[in-house]
Amino acid sequence: MGKIVLQAGADIDRSETPTERQQAVLDAALRLLVEEGDNLTMTAVARRASCSKETLYKWFGDRDGLLNATVQWQASKVRVTPVDRKGLDLASLTASLQRFASDWLKVISSDTSIALNRVAVGHAGSGKDDLGAIVLQNGRFALASRLKPVLEAGRQAGLLDFEDAETAFRTFFGLVGRDVQIRLLLGDRVELTEATIGGDARRATQQFLALFGANNRLKSL
Amino acid sequence: MGKIVLQAGADIDRSETPTERQQAVLDAALRLLVEEGDNLTMTAVARRASCSKETLYKWFGDRDGLLNATVQWQASKVRVTPVDRKGLDLASLTASLQRFASDWLKVISSDTSIALNRVAVGHAGSGKDDLGAIVLQNGRFALASRLKPVLEAGRQAGLLDFEDAETAFRTFFGLVGRDVQIRLLLGDRVELTEATIGGDARRATQQFLALFGANNRLKSL
DNA sequence: GCCGAACCGTAACGTACGGTACGCCCCTGG
DNA sequence: CCAGGGGCGTACCGTACGTTACGGTTCGGC
Incomplete structure (x- = not known):
């Protein structure tokens, strides 16, 4: 209509x-x-x-x-379910982070995400439309706004230690995604089975906790 | 001719x-x-x-x-100068990593890199040519083959501790790049002054050393 | 000074595709 | 039962651009 x-x-x-x-x-x-x-x-x-x-x-x-x-x-x-922040112990935080990482990896390696990002990147040059903005909004920024509350909750619970949620998020983003997205967009055949995704999510989460966990003494940004 | x-x-x-x-x-x-x-x-x-x-x-x-x-x-x-690995102390290793990070950030935020990546990503869909492979080869993989010897040297010198140079590199890649490249490709205006690049390079290097430095006890990948 | 090759500028051709117009069917409401 | 509108299929138009063809010019070799 x-x-x-x-x-x-x-x-x-x-x-x-x-x-x-x-x-x-x-x-x-x-x-x-x-x-x-x-x-x-x-x-x-x-x-x-x-x-x-x-x-x-x-x-x-x-x-x-x-x-x-x-x-x-x-x-x-892909409007997602907001995460529940009732459980505040280390185990549930770890599980949450791991789930975020795994979900994100699944998303960016999906056919439709790759295709959409490809066209959006292609159109970003000549600014006729704002596909790039839309994709960014529903990808990277949506992830941020879902994850940041979790990070804040972790900080409140004394499990995490960071100055700025934004930079903490960006570090997590980098640890999870690494070179995967750009390689996929450029046509590289990246092996991403269910298993490797799970492993990567676990590794990224552990690394993130190692960097921002409250019990560690690595605060010298 | x-x-x-x-x-x-x-x-x-x-x-x-x-x-x-x-x-x-x-x-x-x-x-x-x-x-x-x-x-x-x-x-x-x-x-x-x-x-x-x-x-x-x-x-x-x-x-x-x-x-x-x-x-x-x-x-x-952009054929680059191979790095000298004569200095093997922590200071020079840190400096090397920081330099790599800073150079890489400068590259991916340059106009020509963005433009090239855009067309390569655009062409990666319909496999008429292998622009994606070329860009990947001279971007991400070139960086890897330059950085890995440094990492290996660091391990030989007892400064770094990692199992696989590839995964160590990919972590470094993620810590440095984070969301910068995809945001730039999608047309997001990212503020990248000389100063912020320097800061990001320093931060990424410190985080990497925190994760893979030999003196730290975070080996449980 | 002459010949051919390489190259510039431009006109011309073919096609693919975005956008529009039109005829027909189906379905709904009166 | 009929009128009308929404929507399908298709033919059509205009244009932009890849590709080719051709005349004119420069330049090195004889």
Whole structure:
């Protein structure tokens, strides 16, 4: 029904939720985006979604509009459950961190994440749309805003010791992701089985605790 | 004179070094790539380089060939000086690591690196060329092969303690880069002054030493 | 001074694709 | 039962750009 537009230049998430049918179309576009990358054609999307090009243009206005809506649609699908912070002992904190790490690794190694990041990076150069901002918002920054409360809680409970939650988070981010994302984006075949992800999550968590655990005396930033 | 071709699919760095004039053309293409991103046109390159399109096609065969040659040209320009490993005390090791970190941050935040990574990521989806492999080879893997000897030397000197140089390197990589590269690629304006780079390099180095320094008892990976 | 090769500038061709127009079907409401 | 609108399929238009062709110019060799 309503055009899903994005106020050019202004605020993000300025969008109405798409109808059932529109969601189907967006899903088709998403699947095609994963397969074809940025060189998907409007005709291909129309064919895949079994709809007419005219409909696409009526709904999304533009090729960029379609891409925008697709990315936002995927973003809206991964709204996550807020973490419970009732357990405040070291074991549960460790488990939480490990879970975050594991989830994050699974996300960034997924086909759709790779595809979305690829197109967003590609579009980031010529600032026609803000795909980059959207992806960033629903990736790195969403992770931060979910993880920071946990870190703060850990500090409150005397389990963690850090000055700034932001820098602590960024260190955790680096320890978890390392070179994985850029390698995947650049097409490197990285072996990421369930097992290695689990191991990496455990290792990253231990390293993070070694650096920011309250019982350790490594505070000299 | 000779076409600068790349054996499709096979080995990298299978290329003759370009002539003086060709280098000038490639530099022009590179500058244009930084400005325009992947939507540079052959006409634009020809105009910028003050050469004819016919020459471009004769030399590089193809648009992809031109891009390939441009990326390789930039890669060939950053052949680095191997590090001296004569000083084996903690101070010099720290200085080396810090220098690596600082250099790396400067590289990934440079305009040309961002532009090159952007096009390489964009092309990584549809496997027409191996720009991704080239960039990876001259970025992340080049860094690894330069840094690993230093790490090994540090271990020999009893300053570092790690099982596998590869994983140690990847941790260092993560501690240095954190979220910087992906944010830059996605168009986020990251403040990276000389000062912050220095601070980040120092911090990453200290964290790395905290994790892998031989005098610390954090070996339970 | 002449020849050919390399190269510049530009015009021309072909195509792929974004965007639009139109005819037809189906479905709903009156 | 009929009118109308939303939506499918498709043909079509315009354009941008990759690629090619061609005439003019410079330059080294004889």
